[in-house]
Amino acid sequence: MNNSKSGYRTLKKNTIRLLTLIVLTQIFLSSIFLITNGYGDPIEIKVGFGDDPVIDGIVDGTTGEWDQAKKQKINLYPNITVPENGLEIDLWAIQEGLNLYILVRFDLQDHGSSEYDNEFIGILIADEDSNSDFTDAKIVQYSNISENIFQYLDYNINDTEYEEDIISNGAGAANLEENQITYEFSMPVKDTEDPLQDVYLNYIRSYDFKIVFGKKTALYPDGIMISNIVSIYLEFKPGGPEPSLGELIMTTSTIIIFSTIGALYIFYIYRITQLKKKIRRIRS
């Protein structure tokens, strides 16, 4: 009997040791996983659907616009590979109908001064699987920040040359309030009128977006001072596409596997309820 009691204690002690070991292993493995994914890879955002915001550079809290947006804080760096001296920005994204909406917001000191008269935020878009080869640019360019005079520009990028699109797609606006500036963009998804000069955005795919900022000159890419790359996954519109065969097999397998385990667990619980009777039977 003493042996049995010490057996339970040993089991308890061993369980604690084992749990500690598992937790430590998990932390170790997760750390390795973080390292392999941490460097050089773009930040990833999965965008869902919501109400369309008005592109005016103002986040109207009364209408709840941008409330359903995917919100992320990212940093723009002078050199993306050396993440130092970053400017923290709010990056929001939402889909509605056949449009993708992106908001960029940040604070700078003396933001209304003439120093920022040539400020711009650009969103460069890379084709799917193009390994960050940005060929499309949507830019909101200020010419006088204190009077809130800006222009929305749609360019296509030919090597490093920025050429204005014949047909401008999408929209952009900005608004400065004290030191905080808000840039809003909208761009068509699966509906561009200019597939040659614009990146054709499609559902259920990821695209690399490069957020660029400059304030010295209204020239690109010379005026770009800081930037960062974000990978945005565009979801299918509500209602969703027809589930694929693979998805159907996966769902069926999930139901079969978990219901089998659940049934076995219930059977085991039933066996436990019969345990006392079984012990009595063994003793007699």
Next chain:
Amino acid sequence: MSKINKNSVKSQPTKKKEKLEEKFAYRSVILSAIFGGLFLAISILLNGEIISLFLADNPFLLALDVAIKVLVIIIFNILIMVSFGNYKELTGKPVDFKIIGLLFFFSLIQAFRNSLVFSFTLVSLLAIILYLYLVQES
């Protein structure tokens, strides 16, 4: 006469102890099974992808998501193993490798939807089996 009396006096606390330990083991069977069931329910929700803990595709959150899913399966495995071990002890039989193998399979299969969760669970479960084997040997 006196000999019989002496024996019966000696066996009284031993019997009481035996009953107490049996009670403890029975409670352990039930509690471990209930908590195991709780972790199975969490595993169904997370590993069955009925609910998602994190929506952002941030590498840290992704790693945390994987770690939580793996931990839930491992804790389920350990709790059910403890419960089953005590169950078998109460019925006077040892836990054989067939049972351990079945539990290993039913734990691992919970992670079939995600290759990362699957591989980490496999490594962790193998570590548990190895640990139990080494403890058994010593």
